[in-house]
Amino acid sequence: MIVTALYYLLTAYIAGLLVWSFVRRKRRQDEILTAIVLIPFLLRLLRLK
Amino acid sequence: MIRSIIGKTVIAILGLALTIPAGVSFYRSRRFREPVVLGPSVEKVTKLGDYFDGIRGTINDSNVYLLEGKEPGGSFLILGGTHPEEPAGRLAPWLIVENALVERGRIFVVLTANRSASTVTRPGGAYPPDFVIPTSWGAQKFRMGDRWSNPLDQWPDPEVYLHYPSSQQLAYMDIRNLNRTFPGRPNGTLTEKTGFALCELIRKEGIDVVIDLHEAELQYPVISVIVAHQKGLDLAALASMIISSDDGFAIGVEASPEALRGLSHREIGDHTRAVSLLLEAPEPFLDATRGRTNRELLLTGKDEFVVRAGKHGLLFEKIDEKGWPIDGRVGRHTATIKRIIEVWSESEPDKAVVLAGGVPGFKEVVGNGTGFYLHDPKSVPASRIVHE
Numbered sequence: 001m002i003v004t005a006l007y008y009l010l011t012a013y014i015a016g017l018l019v020w021s022f023v024r025r026k027r028r029q030d031e032i033l034t035a036i037v038l039i040p041f042l043l044r045l046l047r048l049k
Numbered sequence: 050m051i052r053s054i055i056g057k058t059v060i061a062i063l064g065l066a067l068t069i070p071a072g073v074s075f076y077r078s079r080r081f082r083e084p085v086v087l088g089p090s091v092e093k094v095t096k097l098g099d100y101f102d103g104i105r106g107t108i109n110d111s112n113v114y115l116l117e118g119k120e121p122g123g124s125f126l127i128l129g130g131t132h133p134e135e136p137a138g139r140l141a142p143w144l145i146v147e148n149a150l151v152e153r154g155r156i157f158v159v160l161t162a163n164r165s166a167s168t169v170t171r172p173g174g175a176y177p178p179d180f181v182i183p184t185s186w187g188a189q190k191f192r193m194g195d196r197w198s199n200p201l202d203q204w205p206d207p208e209v210y211l212h213y214p215s216s217q218q219l220a221y222m223d224i225r226n227l228n229r230t231f232p233g234r235p236n237g238t239l240t241e242k243t244g245f246a247l248c249e250l251i252r253k254e255g256i257d258v259v260i261d262l263h264e265a266e267l268q269y270p271v272i273s274v275i276v277a278h279q280k281g282l283d284l285a286a287l288a289s290m291i292i293s294s295d296d297g298f299a300i301g302v303e304a305s306p307e308a309l310r311g312l313s314h315r316e317i318g319d320h321t322r323a324v325s326l327l328l329e330a331p332e333p334f335l336d337a338t339r340g341r342t343n344r345e346l347l348l349t350g351k352d353e354f355v356v357r358a359g360k361h362g363l364l365f366e367k368i369d370e371k372g373w374p375i376d377g378r379v380g381r382h383t384a385t386i387k388r389i390i391e392v393w394s395e396s397e398p399d400k401a402v403v404l405a406g407g408v409p410g411f412k413e414v415v416g417n418g419t420g421f422y423l424h425d426p427k428s429v430p431a432s433r434i435v436h437e
Contacts, residue, residue: 003204003205004204028060031056032063035060036064039067039068043068043071043072046072048071049199
């Protein structure tokens with residue numbers, strides 16, 4: 001249970017970093033890439049697999 | 050600045066638009082319920098949790114179908130869905146539950162031994178989440194699963210998986226593989242508890258013979274074969290000879306290796322009084338050299354790349370442009386089960402199991418199609434329908 005909780009905390013942290021990265025990106029191509037990379041992290045946080 | 054914000058908003062919305070259908074697909078796949086029409090010999094449907102409390106209420110608290118004849122006799126257990134990515138291993142027992150007429154003895158059937166593994170497909174494998182079998186009344190949809198329990202139900206995997214009770218070191222992810230966790234343990238992981246619950250079923254019901262149904266890639270040496278525990282070698286050999294001469298297809302026999310632990314054919318035979326057998330049918334969908342991994346390949350078993358691998362001598366089973374259609378794979382399993390039951394009943398008359406009909410053989414399934422033997426859930430009262 002502790003490991004699972006840490007896993008979700010880590011996932012949320014990386015998802016947060018990706019959102020922050022998305023906001024900071026200047027190039028359109030980088031924004032699209034970041035949005036796509038974010039998808040599995042969001043699904044994992046929603047426990048959809 | 051405003052242009053940038055509008056651009057980011059549009060991309061974020063597009064990202065969410067991709068997230069939603071993916072999430073809906075995963076959600077539906079995990080919760081999709083497959084109707085089973087109870088056949089004439091099904092006396093009752095219990096749960097795996099009735100045999101071991103530790104599995105009760107979990108995703109692997111699978112249905113256990115009891116088909117019972119009027120006369121007492123022996124007891125068989127047929128396991129489907131130990132590996133839910135091997136669909137003939139679920140469809141063959143499905144036909145038995147919906148059609149078999151048992152005259153003597155008892156046949157227990159589990160259609161989805163590892164339900165958790167039936168709710169997920171292989172990550173990165175681009176597997177279809179489901180497949181459809183055409184029927185005369187329409188079509189029936191089935192979940193396509195994976196070899197391993199869903200990580201949502203059992204996680205994390207250890208660095209090293211030590212099988213219980215042998216302590217043999219196995220691949221780390223195989224701690225979620227039901228066919229590497231037999232005989233299981235009551236205080237283990239979900240998959241280990243599932244193996245233990247199945248062994249408890251075998252012990253408590255006094256099962257004589259267990260048949261575990263599988264499919265294998267053509268690049269795997271154990272294919273088109275009955276793998277038998279030493280207690281069942283004679284039974285398997287005789288059934289194999291009759292099938293190969295009379296039933297229209299060839300099937301071999303292999304002895305269960307004593308050094309390879311965790312598999313049903315080894316551990317069930319060692320840890321219960323039952324004879325344990327495992328059947329393998331060819332499934333090109335699982336081959337590493339396959340082309341597009343889609344529903345068509347799953348059902349037709351046709352793949353030009355696997356055929357090419359065969360031409361280079363890389364396969365352990367033949368394949369040509371006709372492929373290995375699902376009907377032939379299902380028919381192999383139903384025909385082999387019938388022959389094993391016949392041979393067992395002749396050699397053990399006090400513990401005989403007699404089928405009065407209903408279960409199609411190889412030629413029937415190939416000729417009529419698997420869907421011919423699936424019944425319309427709308428044609429029976431709700432009391433005769435159970436969901437997987």
